[in-house]
Amino acid sequence: MNNAVGEVQTILLLGGTSDIGTAIVARAVQPYTRTVVLACRDTAKGEHSAAALRRDGLTVEVVAFDGADTAGHQALIDGVATRHGDIDLAVVAFAALGDPDITRQDAQAAAALTQVDFVGAVSSIVAVGNRLREQGHGSIVVLSSVAGERVRAANPAYGASKAGLDGFCQGYGDWLAEQGARMLVVRPGFVHSAMTDGMKPAPFATTPDKVAEVTVKALRGRRRTVWAPPVLQLVFSALRHLPGPVWRRLPLS
């Protein structure tokens, strides 16, 4: 249960080893927070994230979670609520970038990537949403991406998954708001993280902590979609409308 100054008691992170996800949790944790649940595929790695968050009075639990295993999503969310009470804040941060050289050519690999990044994300959001609707309160933060704003040849399967996810969230989030819960869609640009390690940064590259700062600040307000860094909203309002031949020639890494 949130308190009157917006401090959350229980936080759930889906994608418990995500750099951006853990940065958001680290910033969202306040003196009043008592429980953080990190749900991730690699629980050994999740324990490292947990160790960084642990402090007196804060329980950090690591649970096994597979974004692609949609059949298990609702049970996992319900289990968290049974153990820890109302989920005040859920952050959906899991995704794979995939190797575009493979996902552009291997049908199985392309399907597997979208199964995690789109299908799995939608499934877990609905599972969390069900719980928040039942509670009558709570927030979901979903990490979208500017990659979904205008999908590029550089990584079509990833970009399209984020485009689909973002679209789903816009509609689902508005519906959720009518039921007393709240969704915040975050659209980061290029983020220096484990996911992008070794890649050439795009313009306006940012860091997980900067994304977290924008996200936590937005949670205190009423916006439903934010960009990180915020200037990208302006940049993409122009890029979105560029003629195709110009768009394709842009040096966006």
Next chain:
Amino acid sequence: MAEMLELPDQELAAALAAANQRGVLARGLGRCYGDAAQNAGGLVLRLQGAVDQALIDPVAATATVPAGVSIDELLHHIVPRGWFVPVTAGTRLITVGGAVGSDIHGKNHHVDGSFGNHVVSLRLMLADGSVVTVAPDRDPELFWATIGGMGLTGIVLAVTFRLLPIETSRMSVDTRRMPDLDSLLAEMSSGDDAVRYSVAWVDMLARGRSLGRGVLDRGEHASLAQLSEAQAAAPLAYRARQLVSVPPVIPPSGLLNHLTVAAFNEFWFRKTPTHSTGHLKSIPGFFHPLDMVGDWNRLYGANGFLQYQFVVPFGAEQTLRAVIERVATSGAASFLAVLKRCGAGNLAPLSFPTPGWTLTLDIPARAGGVVELLHELDRMVLDAGGRHYLAKDATTTPEAIRRGYPRLAEWQAVQARVDPGGRWQSDLARRLRLTVSTAGTSASAGANRGGLS
């Protein structure tokens, strides 16, 4: 988000049986400042019941009143008949059921105790829909668990409580201006016990030598002999009205900032004579000054404000001073700070008042650094052996309540006995893990896990 129904008593049991697993909460007028009257995802019940159903027994000096009746309605009914409520809070826009659930206290706590001290018996609907009568000699555990039990033991349907006979509807008031905290505390310590009603307003923005300066208001019900001839013609006339109302066009940040509050506080302090005695005031003028301004909460803007009330034992005056100093220097404008000396507590495990000083502060909810400020105040209060008032709490932690209320486990055992299925729920209960069913299985709540089968 919750479903809210206003129902006659005979339909409550069916609504209770049909409610979802998020549970049920009966509430009064929803004037608790925090989340005590909310139940997200569940059902909130508002009781019907009219004041003309109230039964007054003039011989025993008691009233039996439907729980949904407000103190406002009740005063209009009983004051002209020569009776007064044994305890009233700073607003009369609360219900009799709410007065029981929060075990409200007033300006006479040092003499008369809290509302629960004056309750003769309660009619209570239990989680299974059955109705029982409890009293200090009839299932006393359940009776005292319901006093101050925040509605979590059942739905209070009707309350029988003792009334105070009055000769007139006027208050004889004695007002003093005190230049600093030491003089204020000294005056209250030496003089309060001789008067029935006493409360002090503290200027939270005064610093340095004037830190804790305030205005001390004391009063008694005026006798017939104290009234003028004109007043004596209708000694029990009672009129409670709103003088003005705050319109809904206030900037979101509100009109109360450091500057306006400082100006107001200065004006309030200066307008008070150093000492005036025997000044006659109306009941609303003395007890419920804020109710004269309709929607006064709008002054704080859409972002709202928190009320922070705690009590620290006598002897912890240094903590009281430190809290006032901390707030005075924080820049969080506090419009009203009310200081009161509490007398002996009662038998209810969750009743708030204990012997000591209780201070009530208004703090804008979106003020910068408010989270850190509140957590720091919590620590200061708890380290001094103090506690927080559940009816007003909106920010503290399950651990703080466990430190402040050492008899919580005792209350939980009674609550679990009458509500083994966790039917009664509220946001307050969930946030502070008050009941066994909300204590959950988190490791940190483990110490308070009860025997729920």
